[in-house]
Amino acid sequence: xxxxxxxxxxxxxxxxxxxxxxxxxxxxxxxxxxxxxxxxxxxxxxxxxxxxxxxxxxxxxxxxxxxxxxxxxxxxxxxxxxxxxxxxxxxxxxxxxxxxxxxxxxxxxxxxxxxxxxxxxxxxxxxxxxxxxxxxxxxxxxxxxxxxxxxxxxxxxxxxxxxxxxxxxxxxxxxxxxxxxxxxxxxxxxxxxxxxxxxxxxxxxxxxxxxxxxxxxxxxxxxxxxxxxxxxxxxxxxxxxxxxxxxxxxxxxxxxxxxxxxxxxxxxxxxxxxxxxxxxxxxxxxxxxxxxxxxxxxxxxxxxxxxxx
Amino acid sequence: xxxxxxxxxxxxxxxxxxxxxxxxxxxxxxxxxxxxxxxxxxxxxxxxxxxxxxxxxxxxxxxxxxxxxxxxxxxxxxxxxxxxxxxxxxxxxxxxxxxxxxxxxxxxxxxxxxxxxxxxxxxxxxxxxxxxxxxxxxxxxxxxxxxxxxxxxxxxxxxxxxxxxxxxxxxxxxxxxxxxxxxxxxxxxxxxxxxxxxxxxxxxxxxxxxxxxxxxxxxxxxxxxxxxxxxxxxxxxxxxxxxxxxxxxxxxxxxxxxxxxxxxxxxxxxxxxxxxx
Numbered sequence: 001x002x003x004x005x006x007x008x009x010x011x012x013x014x015x016x017x018x019x020x021x022x023x024x025x026x027x028x029x030x031x032x033x034x035x036x037x038x039x040x041x042x043x044x045x046x047x048x049x050x051x052x053x054x055x056x057x058x059x060x061x062x063x064x065x066x067x068x069x070x071x072x073x074x075x076x077x078x079x080x081x082x083x084x085x086x087x088x089x090x091x092x093x094x095x096x097x098x099x100x101x102x103x104x105x106x107x108x109x110x111x112x113x114x115x116x117x118x119x120x121x122x123x124x125x126x127x128x129x130x131x132x133x134x135x136x137x138x139x140x141x142x143x144x145x146x147x148x149x150x151x152x153x154x155x156x157x158x159x160x161x162x163x164x165x166x167x168x169x170x171x172x173x174x175x176x177x178x179x180x181x182x183x184x185x186x187x188x189x190x191x192x193x194x195x196x197x198x199x200x201x202x203x204x205x206x207x208x209x210x211x212x213x214x215x216x217x218x219x220x221x222x223x224x225x226x227x228x229x230x231x232x233x234x235x236x237x238x239x240x241x242x243x244x245x246x247x248x249x250x251x252x253x254x255x256x257x258x259x260x261x262x263x264x265x266x267x268x269x270x271x272x273x274x275x276x277x278x279x280x281x282x283x284x285x286x287x288x289x290x291x292x293x294x295x296x297x298x299x300x301x302x303x304x305x306x307x308x309x
Numbered sequence: 310x311x312x313x314x315x316x317x318x319x320x321x322x323x324x325x326x327x328x329x330x331x332x333x334x335x336x337x338x339x340x341x342x343x344x345x346x347x348x349x350x351x352x353x354x355x356x357x358x359x360x361x362x363x364x365x366x367x368x369x370x371x372x373x374x375x376x377x378x379x380x381x382x383x384x385x386x387x388x389x390x391x392x393x394x395x396x397x398x399x400x401x402x403x404x405x406x407x408x409x410x411x412x413x414x415x416x417x418x419x420x421x422x423x424x425x426x427x428x429x430x431x432x433x434x435x436x437x438x439x440x441x442x443x444x445x446x447x448x449x450x451x452x453x454x455x456x457x458x459x460x461x462x463x464x465x466x467x468x469x470x471x472x473x474x475x476x477x478x479x480x481x482x483x484x485x486x487x488x489x490x491x492x493x494x495x496x497x498x499x500x501x502x503x504x505x506x507x508x509x510x511x512x513x514x515x516x517x518x519x520x521x522x523x524x525x526x527x528x529x530x531x532x533x534x535x536x537x538x539x540x541x542x543x544x545x546x547x548x549x550x551x552x553x554x555x556x557x558x559x560x561x562x563x564x565x566x567x568x569x570x571x572x573x574x575x576x577x578x579x580x581x582x583x584x585x586x
Contacts, residue, residue: 013585050397053585072311072401080397086389090325091318096394102314103398127325140394 001064003028003151003182004049008058011044011206018044020206021058026184026199028150031177033193034186035298036203042186043083045203046155050080063150076104079144083155083186087136089129093119096128096139097146106147113142118168133160141172152176154185158192170196190298202301209301227263227273230286241282245273311400315408316415323378323416332374332417336424339366344432355438356429357540360447364536368529371421371451372487375458376479379413383466383581384475392586406578410463417459418452446539454532457569458483464573467581486527494523521558528569531562 004026011019019041026032036042047053048060051071060067062074087096097110114124117138123131128139137160144152152173158166173183173196187193193200194214202210210217231238242256245263251273253264263273270289277284323329343363347354383406386392395405425448433439465478485493498520502508508516524530534554538544541553549555554562 047586052393052396072399075397075399082390082393082397084390085393085397086391087394088318088322088391090322095318095321099314099318100398102317103311103400143394144397 001028002026002061003030003063004032004184005061006045006048006058007060009045009048009055009060010057011041011048011053012056018206019048019055022203022206022208024201024208024211026182028182029177029180030199031173031183031197032185033197033200034184034203035190035193035200036186036188038188040188040203041206042188042203043155044206046083046153046186049153050075050082076147077149078151078153079146079149081137081140081144081152081154081157083159085140087128087131087139090127092125092127093131093135093139094124097124097142100143100146104147108146110142113145114139116145116172117142118165134162134165137161138165138168141169145172145176148179149181151182151184154183156187157185158187158189166192202298204301225265225270226290227265227270228288228290229261229263229274229277229284231259231261231277232283232285233281237280237282241277241280244276244280248272248276311404312408312411315395315400315405316411319382319409319412320415323412328378329416329420332378332420333423335374336420337427339363339370340425340428341431342366344428344437353438355440356432356444357440359432359437360444361540364447367451368532369487371455372458372483372529375417375455376462376483378417379410379459379462380466380475380479381472382409382413382463383577384469384472385466387470387586388472396586402581403578406463406467406574406581409467410460410574413463414456414459417455421452421455422448443539446544447536450532450535450539453566453570454528457528457566460570461573464575464577467577470584487529490523490527490529494520521561525558525561525565528566531566531569534558534562535566 002025004024006022006024009019009022010017022041022045024045034042034045044053048055049062049067051067051074054068063077065071065074067074091099093114094110097108097113100106101108101110111121111124114121119135119138119142123135128136131139137157141154141157144154154169154173157169157173161169170192173185177183183196185193197214199211199213200217201208231241233241238256238261242254242261245251245261246254248265248269250266250269251263253262255262261277265273274284274287340359340363343366344354344359347359347362351358383392386395392405396402400408425444429439429444461482462475462479465482466475469475469478498516502516512519514522524534535544538546538549538554538559541550543549543553545556545559547556
């Protein structure tokens with residue numbers, strides 16, 4: 001059984017299409033990163049899973065239950081960190097936790113959970129209305145962890161968190177996954193997804209444009225190696241060198257200014273480039289290589305539309 | 310049960326605000342004011358005399374307070390986003406509304422009861438002639454009357470998406486049924502009579518019966534009917550003197566109040582179940 005299953009889900013709001021026939025399967029035990037720029041439809045997808053909104057067409061299943069028919073049963077077994085929420089200003093952090101525990105009929109120790117997300121005992125006794133965004137985020141994460149959920153749905157979990165908080169979030173995601181929970185989280189920032197996810201899906205303008213492992217995505221969209229060479233020699237020697245490199249098959253782009261040549265080439269062509277330069281009697285003083293980051297992959301997926309336009 | 314958790318949280322939330330205690334003090338002040346004013350102009354007023362003065366204020370103030378407590382119940386949470394926290398937990402939307410209406414009812418009833426019981430003790434202490442049955446009977450009817458407005462306001466809070474529309478609908482309801490209703494009744498009756506010279510014979514009900522039904526439709530009318538019967542010692546009595554609401558009208562008013570307490574919530578549930586949040 002899949003943890004999450006979207007089957008031809010389309011959602012239109014007043015004629016505006018937010019999601020277009022999205023099919024998506026998230027297997028049990030996975031850490032799934034749901035990527036896409038703001039406004040791509042990530043939150044709409046999550047809102048459908050939680051039955052906050054209903055699909056115009058298609059259907060969604062969570063843990064084998066229909067997202068509409070069995071919504072309450074689903075929410076008994078999942079933990080949610082929604083997006084665009086607000087805490088109850090007049091209730092303390094501890095009371096929030098107690099409410100979540102009571103609602104889920106669980107027997108967690110609220111203090112232990114608050115401690116786990118880095119809220120002090122003092123914070124716990126304060127009214128949540130005075131919390132910063134980051135503290136509220138920690139509080140709601142703690143509420144999501146109540147009752148050892150089988151699935152965690154986290155919508156832009158790093159919002160408002162400082163680097164320490166983001167690290168805490170990643171640690172908790174890993175720990176929960178190790179315990180056996182499936183984790184589904186959305187982000188518009190690739191770094192957070194790259195660090196913890198097994199699989200990512202990329203959503204762009206309401207359509208799922210890619211779903212693969214991190215490795216798979218990197219391979220499928222190999223933009224190769226960027227080689228920056230610091231060179232010495234006369235201007236004509238350098239021109240010759242550039243021409244020689246440009247003549248190589250595996251090289252896609254060469255740019256030169258006074259003493260550096262920047263080469264984009266396939267991953268295993270570094271030596272060929274350097275040899276070509278030496279043959280042209282350019283002296284290679286230093287070089288740096290840089291692998292295509294997943295950022296480039298992400299951008300190429302999400303920005304392709306603009307390039308086409 | 311899930312709605313109980315929501316109700317407890319909602320009431321706890323309300324009791325953390327100064328509203329609840331402010332209201333309690335406000336109700337005590339109203340009753341004391343009525344007693345003081347009456348004590349000034351009349352020697353040895355009874356508790357029932359005080360109630361009669363109090364009623365002039367209560368018929369307008371009680372619904373306003375019920376509305377103030379409840380109109381935000383759902384729409385404020387929808388606005389701020391705390392509804393997402395509530396519905397991320399295993400509460401059905403119906404449970405949320407039932408819990409809310411209970412929480413808000415408690416937040417209304419507790420100050421009202423405290424606000425009338427505390428002065429009652431004071432009246433007993435100073436030795437005012439105290440008619441307990443009428444005093445607490447009136448409290449019961451005022452409570453039902455107020456709860457009907459809690460239900461209307463909460464139901465509308467669940468029905469409309471924006472706070473502005475909720476307020477518009479709730480205050481529209483208040484002005485129509487609490488302020489204008491009697492005038493509309495009288496006016497339409499006068500118009501019909503004036504146009505036809507007499508009550509049209511094809512009407513299934515007589516003029517009196519029609520006016521009674523109209524009066525019964527408004528929660529304020531129901532409150533008046535029940536109060537009038539109570540104060541004149543003819544509540545649910547089989548023999549009622551001319552000019553006072555007979556037992557059929559009293560039972561009708563009671564039933565109608567219960568309709569006002571349940572129907573708006575049912576409509577709110579139906580609308581909220583269908584909505585995209």
